[in-house]
Amino acid sequence: MEVLMAQSEAPTSARSVHRQAWISALLVALLTLCVVVLSQRLRWRLDLTEENRYSLAPATLQLLDRLEDRLDLVLYFNQDIEGAEALLPVRLLIQDFLDELAAYGGDKVVVRTVDPTTDLLARQDAEHAKIAAVPFQELSVGALSVAELYQGLEMRYQDRSEVIPFIRPERMEFAFAVRLASLIEKQRPVIGFFSREPPAPPLMPGIPPRTPPDRIFEDLRNAVGRRFAVRDVELDRLEAVDQDLVALVVAQPQNMTAREVFSLDQYLAGGGHVLVLYDHLKVALPSWAPSPVESGLDAWLNGLGLAVGKRLLWDERGNPIQVDSRVVETQSGQQQEVPIFLNYGLFPELQDDSLNQSNPATAFLSQLDLLWAHPLQIREVPAGVEKEVLLQSSKRSWALPLDVTLSTSPGNLQALKAHAISLGPGRSYPLAVALSGSFPSQFLGKEIPPVTNPEAEEEQTAPPGSEASALRSAEGQGLLVLIGDSDLFRNEVLRQSPAQGSFAENLFDWLGQNADLIHLRMRGRKDREIRNxxxxxxxxxxxxxxxxxxxxxxxxxxxxxxxxxxxxxxxxxxxxxAVLVLGLGLLRWRWRQKAAAKPYQAQFTSGSSTS
CATH class of the missing domain: 1.10.287 (Helix Hairpins)
Structure with a gap:
């Protein structure tokens, strides 16, 4: 009886299996079709890079959220890049970035692509926007020709416009975010700059500006000027450091008067942000002749629990510089001059372990060089103020007297190193510190210093005695950054070291409360060093x-x-x-051994019967 039932059920079971297989295949095909259709309508992506390099940064998203009107993006792109196919991955990155902007911005972001090589009107618009073609060599059969490459972006918002003349993928999003911020804010934030440099000469139409040799921080002003408006200020007048400044730079202070210190104190106590580039020595380049500097700030800094040591830092991890050369004979018998490099400990080379990895101004740097730096001393800071070390030397560092010889001769370098070692075990010294919080004024209960500059006294608008009654103290959250070196931002240094420029830009963005732009600028630029x-x-x-x-x-x-x-x-x-694969194989074998050891249990359907 069981045999007859099995024979009658066999064809039905086979047909049921085939039917289920067809139904499953049809369901899989329908599900795949739905996924394809939805993927075309919905934008989603998974960015697995460590720094989310292929996703819009928070700074960009915040700027897009602030749009009150439509943002028109006109991409000047020649579609035909035959002969330059190597540029295709770059073009895809740019196009993908603009698609992301349009998807997030919705109706407020409109992207349009035009080809100036085929559209005469688009070429005229590109010329008007000052977007020029970049020539590149195009290799064809039997010939080499020069073609034009357009890769610029024009951004139009309300009655203003900004231009990226040539888009580079590595800094594409940062360039876009900076220009978008400029379009939205209408007026650029202002950085005040105080130093004893001579004033800049007036601009003359048709004559290129010439920088006086003594304006040693002019390149720093230019670097800051890409994001901020820079204004030279005189601290004799309290109104010169009004709170409309996002930050105030005090570069290499010299013989500051009590009135100037008072203005600085009031700006910080009112919640201002201050950067002090401090030096005890002024070194003339290229002679390297040192001269002492009295800042006039020591007592004020001591009141904040800070002091700049009257010493020069010698770090065994110094910057290698050429000290000599020698002539050697090559295998071919020719004479060749070979340079000799030695580490100059007075130029400390700060690496990852010397840079604060939790502060946005220094976290994304791989290296930073200082020149004739002074170690800082951090004592007890005022109540309500927090301290944070930004830069510090390596553990093999010493503090040498100020009167040591700065020469880079091999003999002097050996003498400096021997002098440093004779001082005992080396240690790490703080070189830059940040104080943040509510700063009390150091002029509470004291006489207000009078104005010493006659011109400033004439411009003073406040009536006598009103300053004491309006004395600021612990108003708002202030920020003070003190660096025991000003030479790191000199013109000659900024022109030779990109790392110094990156640190300057990060520092001013942090002072201007634009920390998100720091991450955006430095994304993907930090070196991944191999251990030596x-x-x-x-x-x-x-x-x-x-x-x-x-x-x-x-x-x-x-x-x-x-x-x-x-x-x-x-x-x-x-x-x-091999060990990993072997271990997985053993685990698999062990699992199968356990499965095989279990007794077999037959499975019966509810419709089956026995007799």
């Missing part, structure tokens, strides 16, 4: 090597250490995957 095992060994074991024999022994030990660590990593890369 040789250098680690030398810093740990070879710090006190002075004789040639000791140096050779340190070199041999560092080479052995480096090769040993490299072998360990190599064997790990070779054996690691």
């Amino acid at each position: 095992f040789y250098q680690e060994y030398v810093e740990e074991e070879g710090a006190f090597a002075t004789t040639d024999e000791e140096k050779r022994e340190v070199d041999r030990g560092a080479t052995r250490y480096q090769r040993g660590r490299q072998r360990q990593i190599a064997w790990l890369l070779v054996l690691g995957p």
